[in-house]
Amino acid sequence: MxxxxxxxxxxxxxxxxxxxxxxxxxxxxxxxxxxxxxxxxxxxxxxxxxxxxxxxxxxxxxxxxxxxxxxxxxxxxxxxxxxxxxxxxxxxxxxxxxxxxxxxxxxxxxxxxxxxxxxxxxxSARRVLTLGMLEIDLDARSGTVVDGDVRNRLQLTPSEFGILAHMARHPRRAFSRAELLDAVSPDSEAYDRVVDSHVSNLRQKLAASGCADMIEPVRGVGYRLWLDC
Known part of the structure; x- marks a missing residue:
């Protein structure tokens, strides 16, 4: 191609x-x-x-x-x-x-x-962001939780991956919903609250893989991604 x-x-x-x-x-x-x-x-x-x-x-x-x-x-x-x-x-x-x-x-x-x-x-033969047990492969557009010898690949939608990757580039920074929506869909006319649905699903998938509470809500702003997993 x-x-x-x-x-x-x-x-x-x-x-x-x-x-x-x-x-x-x-x-x-x-x-x-x-x-x-x-x-x-x-x-x-x-x-x-x-x-x-x-x-x-x-x-x-x-x-x-x-x-x-x-x-x-x-x-x-x-x-x-x-x-x-x-x-x-x-x-x-x-x-x-x-x-x-x-x-x-x-x-x-x-x-x-x-x-x-x-x-x-x-x-950038292999561009990977690592935050604790979480690995984010930017080229493969995949997220994996690594616990010892066990690798649990997250089943993420394109929007969920986009939000996760965008936040992972700047861990601990608080992102507004508008910023996250613009990062994954710059031409979208969707409401900012659509991000809440994506983030909710993403948090559930992270929690199921052993990374509970990695993404936390920031009151009056949006969301923040922590390094701990």
């Missing part, structure tokens, strides 16, 4: 040239032209890498990058006409993996995609 590349570019001709070269390089391509569309496509298409312009209708690429980094570690290459050190350093600090200035050689961009994907996979 080919890697998925999301091209976020509002200039049609540039987007078409990039798409042509990237597809010829063996990748599957999706495109977005605005700030909101970029975030929506990122959630729906789940790309393996994003080519991201800075100047976008409705916002800018730095804001898109910041929003993405709050949720996942998708590799991002900035492809932009903005050629100043402050913007470049800011992008790299926020989490961009590379920075390409227009005008560019499309073939070089394709090679940079391959290089960034190789680095990303080498750095």
């Amino acid at each position: 080919s890697d998925r590349i999301l091209i976020v570019e509002d200039e049609r001709e540039i987007a078409e040239v990039l798409a042509l070269y990237v597809e010829n390089g063996g990748f599957t391509v999706a495109r977005a032209t605005t700030f909101q569309e970029a975030l929506r496509q990122h959630g729906q298409f789940q790309p393996d890498l994003v080519l991201l312009d800075i100047g976008l209708p409705g916002g800018d690429g730095i804001e898109v990058l910041t929003a993405m980094r709050r949720k996942v570690d998708t590799p991002v290459i900035m492809v932009t006409a903005v050629d100043d050190e402050v913007t470049k350093l800011s992008s790299l600090r926020i989490g961009a993996d590379d920075y390409v200035v227009k005008p560019f050689n499309p073939s070089e961009v394709v090679e940079r995609i391959r290089a960034v994907l190789r680095r990303a996979r080498g750095a």
Whole structure:
């Protein structure tokens, strides 16, 4: 299955040239032209890498990058006409993996995609968060309670896993219901209280596997994940 590349570019001709070269390089391509569309496509298409312009209708690429980094570690290459050190350093600090200035050689961009994907996979061959007896495999999207030689894999729905993984990145932090809903379904129009149902089911599954009270309610805020399990 080919890697998925999301091209976020509002200039049609540039987007078409990039798409042509990237597809010829063996990748599957999706495109977005605005700030909101970029975030929506990122959630729906789940790309393996994003080519991201800075100047976008409705916002800018730095804001898109910041929003993405709050949720996942998708590799991002900035492809932009903005050629100043402050913007470049800011992008790299926020989490961009590379920075390409227009005008560019499309073939070089394709090679940079391959290089960034190789680095990303080498750095995260197996991304696992460990909190006491709980192991969360971010790539396999699975949670396992390990008690000695016994490994009990949790049967989690996509939303339950998303909530657990999001909270596990920042244990002991109190998350609002709105934050958790946005983390698992950024375009959802569901009410925040839907999170209560997901968290209730998640707490029951953790308790059944020996991790009772690992997630606790925070009055007036939402929920917190403890390290103890």
